[in-house]
Every structure is written in structure tokens, then in C-alpha cells.
Amino acid sequence: MTNNYYEFFCPVKVIAGKSALEHLPYELTGLAAKRPMIVTDKGVRAAGLLDPVISACEESGLEIVSVYDDVPPDSSTSVVRDIAGVYRQEKCDSIIAVGGGSAIDTGKAVNILVSEGGDDIARYSGAGILKHPLKPFFVIPTTAGTGSEVTSVAVITDESKGVKLPFTSSFLLPNAAIIDPRMTLTLPPHITAATAMDALTHATEAFTCMAKNPLSDAYATAAIRKVSQSLVAVMDNPKDTDGRLELAQASTMAGIAFSNSMVGLVHSLGHATGAICHLPHGLCMSLYLPYVLEFNLETIREPLGELLLYLEGPEVYSATPAARRAEASISAIRKLRDALYKRCELPRTLKETGKVLESQLESIARLALDDGSIMFNPREVSLDDAMAVLRRAWA
Amino acid sequence: MIAKRLQPMASHARRSYVELMFQVMGRALQAISEVDETTRTETRELPEGFLFEMQVMPNGPKLIVEHTGDGRLHFHGDQAPRPVDLSIQFKHIAHAFLVLSFQEKTSVAFANDRMLVDGDISYAVRMTRVLNRLESFILPKLVAERAVKEYPANLKLPEKLINAARIYLKVASNFVETVRA
Numbered sequence: 284m285t286n287n288y289y290e291f292f293c294p295v296k297v298i299a300g301k302s303a304l305e306h307l308p309y310e311l312t313g314l315a316a317k318r319p320m321i322v323t324d325k326g327v328r329a330a331g332l333l334d335p336v337i338s339a340c341e342e343s344g345l346e347i348v349s350v351y352d353d354v355p356p357d358s359s360t361s362v363v364r365d366i367a368g369v370y371r372q373e374k375c376d377s378i379i380a381v382g383g384g385s386a387i388d389t390g391k392a393v394n395i396l397v398s399e400g401g402d403d404i405a406r407y408s409g410a411g412i413l414k415h416p417l418k419p420f421f422v423i424p425t426t427a428g429t430g431s432e433v434t435s436v437a438v439i440t441d442e443s444k445g446v447k448l449p450f451t452s453s454f455l456l457p458n459a460a461i462i463d464p465r466m467t468l469t470l471p472p473h474i475t476a477a478t479a480m481d482a483l484t485h486a487t488e489a490f491t492c493m494a495k496n497p498l499s500d501a502y503a504t505a506a507i508r509k510v511s512q513s514l515v516a517v518m519d520n521p522k523d524t525d526g527r528l529e530l531a532q533a534s535t536m537a538g539i540a541f542s543n544s545m546v547g548l549v550h551s552l553g554h555a556t557g558a559i560c561h562l563p564h565g566l567c568m569s570l571y572l573p574y575v576l577e578f579n580l581e582t583i584r585e586p587l588g589e590l591l592l593y594l595e596g597p598e599v600y601s602a603t604p605a606a607r608r609a610e611a612s613i614s615a616i617r618k619l620r621d622a623l624y625k626r627c628e629l630p631r632t633l634k635e636t637g638k639v640l641e642s643q644l645e646s647i648a649r650l651a652l653d654d655g656s657i658m659f660n661p662r663e664v665s666l667d668d669a670m671a672v673l674r675r676a677w678a
Numbered sequence: 679m680i681a682k683r684l685q686p687m688a689s690h691a692r693r694s695y696v697e698l699m700f701q702v703m704g705r706a707l708q709a710i711s712e713v714d715e716t717t718r719t720e721t722r723e724l725p726e727g728f729l730f731e732m733q734v735m736p737n738g739p740k741l742i743v744e745h746t747g748d749g750r751l752h753f754h755g756d757q758a759p760r761p762v763d764l765s766i767q768f769k770h771i772a773h774a775f776l777v778l779s780f781q782e783k784t785s786v787a788f789a790n791d792r793m794l795v796d797g798d799i800s801y802a803v804r805m806t807r808v809l810n811r812l813e814s815f816i817l818p819k820l821v822a823e824r825a826v827k828e829y830p831a832n833l834k835l836p837e838k839l840i841n842a843a844r845i846y847l848k849v850a851s852n853f854v855e856t857v858r859a
Contacts, residue, residue, distance in 0.1 A: 288790045410794060449799070494789035545789070653800035658788050663810075663828035 289496030291543045292453060295433050299462035299532055301524075304335050307379070307421065308343035310459050314419040316377035318348040320370050322390040323381040327425050328352045330469050336381060336423060349373040354382065358389040359440045360448070363404045367396040377419035380457075381466075383478075384429040384564075387422050391437035391455040394420050405441055405448055413452040422457040425466045427530040428478025428565050430485055430538015432460035462535055464528040472518060472627040475530070477565030479517075480623070482534040483510045483616070484549050484568035487576070489540035490590060491583040492547040492659045503540035507593040509533035514619065518626045547660035548651070549575045552672065555650035560639045569620060569629060570636070574676045576613050578668065582661040584609045591615065634678040644673045692775045697739040699778040700732065702849060703812070704741035704753040709848035710812045711751040713841055718749025720808050729754075729762040730805055734774045735794075753852070764797030764805065777825075780817070784809060785827040815841045 380390025398417035513529035553567035588608030648669035733740035768774035773792035
């Protein structure tokens with residue numbers, strides 16, 4: 284018997300497809316929630332994405348008691364405290380987060396405060412602090428990439444100390460994630476591309492890093508197939524509802540995969556680049572993915588070769604000699620990036636972003652070495668290794 | 679029947695082994711921070727007075743080291759002078775035994791959810807690198823390759839032997855001092 288061992292956990296009910304939003308009132312009442320609060324940002328409201336959510340509830344006689352629409356891109360402890368204050372003042376009994384990663388993380392953090400009590404969210408930072416289930420919580424993603432609707436983590440900035448506080452607990456997971464294609468139909472092309480590449484990276488790293496397991500593999504490969512088959516079609520026809528739903532589902536599936544098998548060096552470099560150069564996370568993922576796969580190649584040749592089936596389909600897979608499939612998978616990802624560059628100029632190198640200086644590469648490498656996800660990268664990474672990957676990604 | 683009778687003895691032996699390994703590792707961490715500049719480069723980034731703990735949950739064997747400044751570590755045994763800043767916890771004595779008997783790499787144990795980190799994850803990554811470097815020095819290459827994710831290609835035999843000898847000497851001296859005290 285080998286030492287193989289894994290854990291897999293995802294209790295989130297996924298409600299996906301046409302008219303999925305209209306299931307929300309039923310789910311709320313099923314948990315005896317009568318006074319829901321929406322947590323979102325101004326962009327979501329301006330795009331009119333709240334309207335179908337609110338009318339879906341009103342048509343079922345359920346009133347949205349309060350809407351907080353001022354969540355910033357990097358949510359903070361004071362924002363969380365303010366929203367919790369509104370929640371208590373309005374006597375709400377449940378939370379609906381509508382938006383991308385920041386709104387969802389904020390919703391998770393607000394749920395901690397309103398369930399556990401107090402005004403200081405920092406008290407609950409860390410892993411395993413929460414010991415009880417929280418208030419009813421629902422997530423409606425408006426991007427297709429982060430997978431936050433199925434992860435048990437939230438990150439909130441403590442602006443007084445200038446640090447990011449991590450919160451980890453299975454109690455942060457929502458009761459349900461509602462995946463409705465209407466919510467991503469108006470995403471601009473470059474955000475569609477970057478967030479889909481985020482999902483592709485989640486799935487690829489989940490499938491090739493150290494904590495991979497049979498269940499996360501199944502979600503990862505399905506997510507990769509969906510992104511490969513639908514992304515370019517959606518870029519060419521943004522109103523393709525079916526394609527949008529495929530990407531949204533891929534994001535959720537990739538989220539389930541990576542939250543159970545973690546990610547690796549692409550994320551370490553991406554987190555560091557985001558912190559130093561303020562580049563969007565999805566873009567960082569797209570930038571680094573092929574170069575990190577090349578770095579890891581000899582350690583991940585077998586699983587990476589398997590991914591060719593999901594990236595390019597059975598004909599290309601069977602026509603490619605087994606020994607060349609790993610390289611062909613990297614080529615397929617490069618081809619996808621070229622297609623995205625052609626359609627929305629999504630940068631393929633650090634230089635193309637115009638926001639990174641070559642002199643910043645060493646700082647990025649040093650910061651990446653201390654990122655938690657580097658523990659799960661299949662190869663050990665030294666400073667020289669990280670610099671080598673960054674130089675290849677430079678131009 | 680015999681297996682059933684031997685079970686408590688095996689459990690006791692496993693626990694004693696883990697306790698002994700923690701005693702050796704704690705002293706070895708102190709020693710490597712005194713003899714190896716690369717290790718000090720890593721540990722200098724820890725705040726002065728930073729307390730690091732490795733423990734078996736819930737109240738099993740543990741080791742505690744403190745960063746006393748300039749990258750130097752001091753082994754406190756299993757008693758922390760104040761609440762620790764970073765704790766790496768094995769969920770069960772069996773998991774600690776797997777890692778400390780080099781049947782499972784530290785990185786694999788993390789990936790397999792055998793261990794939890796309580797504290798700043800970036801410091802945990804740093805301390806894991808220090809532990810890997812320690813194991814690369816003090817273990818024979820064949821054993822070290824089972825303990826670390828990747829045996830350092832640039833670690834040559836003379837450097838390994840000299841550092842290992844210095845670390846073992848310091849560990850032995852520390853044990854003697856502890857017994858005398």
C-alpha cells in the first residue's frame with residue numbers, strides 16, 4: 284500500500300443554468316431567511332446586474348431589505364465593519380454576495396461578524412478559528428474566473444496595519460452558488476479573457492501540483508475542456524449565452540478543484556506581481572502559465588500530457604505521440620493566449636503589460652518565494668529559478 | 679493476538695521516537711543557524727523574539743525555537759516562554775512519525791493535509807526551507823532525498839560533511855549541557 288492520501292470537501296449547492304436566479308427565493312426561504320441583504324459593488328449595480336436578482340426575489344414576495352453597493356476592489360476591515368453595522372441596523376438575517384472576488388470575500392467576512400458578534404474582524408483571522416455555522420449566505424458570481432463561490436477562504440485588508448488578513452474555514456462556504464449566464468453576459472472582452480485564463484490556471488495547477496487527487500482531477504479536466512471549447516467562441520460572440528454558462532461553470536469547477544488540491548508557482552508569481560505592480564490576478568495567471576509549466580515540465584510530464592485531451596480534443600491527442608503531449612499542451616495554451624491577444628490584446632509577456640519594470644523582477648521573485656502556494660509546486664523553487672521564469676515571461 | 683498485545687508497545691515506541699526527533703531537530707535548528715550563512719539569510723527575515731513551534735495535536739510532543747536576532751535560533755525544548763507566533767501542527771502522532779521517519783516528505787505531508795499552519799504562512803514557507811536545508815545537511819543523501827522535495831544540486835559532499843559534523847557536534851554538546859543542567 285502506498286502512502287497516497289487526500290481530502291476533498293465541497294458542500295456548496297450549485298444552482299446553474301437558465302433562470303437560475305429565480306431559484307434564489309426558494310433557497311432563502313428553505314433556510315428561513317426573510318430579510319436578505321445584498322453585498323455588491325458599484326460596477327455591478329451600474330451594469331444593471333442587480334435588477335434580475337431583486338426582481339427574482341420580489342416576484343416571490345421576498346423583499347431585499349438592504350443593498351450595500353460600495354465594496355472596493357480591495358476590501359478592508361472598515362468596509363466589513365460598516366456593512367455589518369448596516370446588517371444589524373436593518374435586522375437582516377442573510378447575505379447575498381453579488382460580484383467578483385472582492386464582493387464575495389467581503390460577504391464572507393461580513394457573515395463572520397454578524398454571526399459571531401463584535402466589530403473587529405481581525406479577531407477571526409487565521410485557520411480554524413470559527414467553530415459554528417454562520418448565517419445563510421448565497422453567492423452570485425458576476426465574473427467567470429475566481430471560483431470564490433466554492434472556496435473556504437477570504438482575504439481582507441487591514442488598512443491600519445497595512446496587511447492582508449486571511450480567513451480560512453469551511454463555515455465561510457456559501458449555502459449555495461447561483462450560476463446564471465445573465466450575470467456574465469456583459470463582461471468586457473479583456474475581463475472575460477483574463478478571468479477565463481484564471482479559471483484555466485486554477486484547473487491546470489490543480490491537475491499538476493502536489494496535492495492533486497482523483498476527485499479534484501475530475502473537476503479540473505472538465506473545467507479545462509469547457510474553457511478550451513468556449514472561450515474563443517465567447518470572445519467572438521459575447522452574447523453567446525450557452526458559451527457564457529460554460530465559462531461560468533468552468534470557473535466554479537476549477538474553484539472546486541483548486542480549493543481541494545491547491546495551486547503552485549503560477550500563483551506565487553501572480554500574487555507577488557499583483558502586490559508589487561498592481562496587475563489584475565487573471566492577467567498574471569495568463570502571463571505566467573506557460574512559462575511555469577515549462578519550468579515544471581520534467582516533474583509533471585505525465586499529467587500535463589494528459590491535459591492535451593482536454594485542451595485540444597481527442598483527435599489532436601491521439602495524433603500526438605505520447606512523448607510529445609506535454610509540450611503540445613503548453614503549445615495549446617500559448618495558442619489560446621495568441622488568440623486572446625488578437626481579439627482583445629490580453630498581454631502575453633510582462634513587457635506587453637506596460638506596467639512592469641525589468642528592475643522589479645527580483646522583488647517579484649523574492650516575494651513569490653514566501654507565498655504559501657509555492658509549497659505545493661511540484662518542483663522546488665530557488666531565487667535563481669524564479670528569476671529565470673520571470674526573465675522568460677518578460678519578453 | 680500477539681499483534682494486539684504489541685500495539686501499545688508500538689504506539690509508545692512511535693511516540694518516543696517522535697519526541698527524540700523533536701529534541702534532535704530543535705537543537706539542530708539552533709546549530710544550523712550558528713554554522714550556515716544561507717540559513718541565517720532566511721531566518722534574519724523573522725522578527726526578533728519570533729517563536730516557532732512544531733507540535734503534534736492536541737497535546738503531543740513539540741519543539742520550540744526562538745529567533746534571538748541576526749538569524750540565530752535558540753531551542754527552548756517543549757516549553758514556550760510566551761504564546762508562539764507560528765505553529766506547524768501534525769494532526770496525529772502517526773503523521774509526525776511518517777515525516778520524521780522519512781517515509782513522507784515534509785512537502786508531501788503538507789499536500790496531504792497531515793499538517794496545519796497556525797500563523798503567518800510566509801514565515802511557515804521560510805521555516806520549511808530551513809528544515810529542508812537542515813535535513814539536506816545532516817541526513818545521508820539517500821535518506822535526505824526521501825525527506826525533501828528536491829535535494830539541492832549545488833550541495834557538494836565536502837560542504838555537506840563539514841556542516842553536518844559541525845551541526846552534530848553542537849547538537850551533542852547541547853544534549854550534554856542539558857543533562858548537566
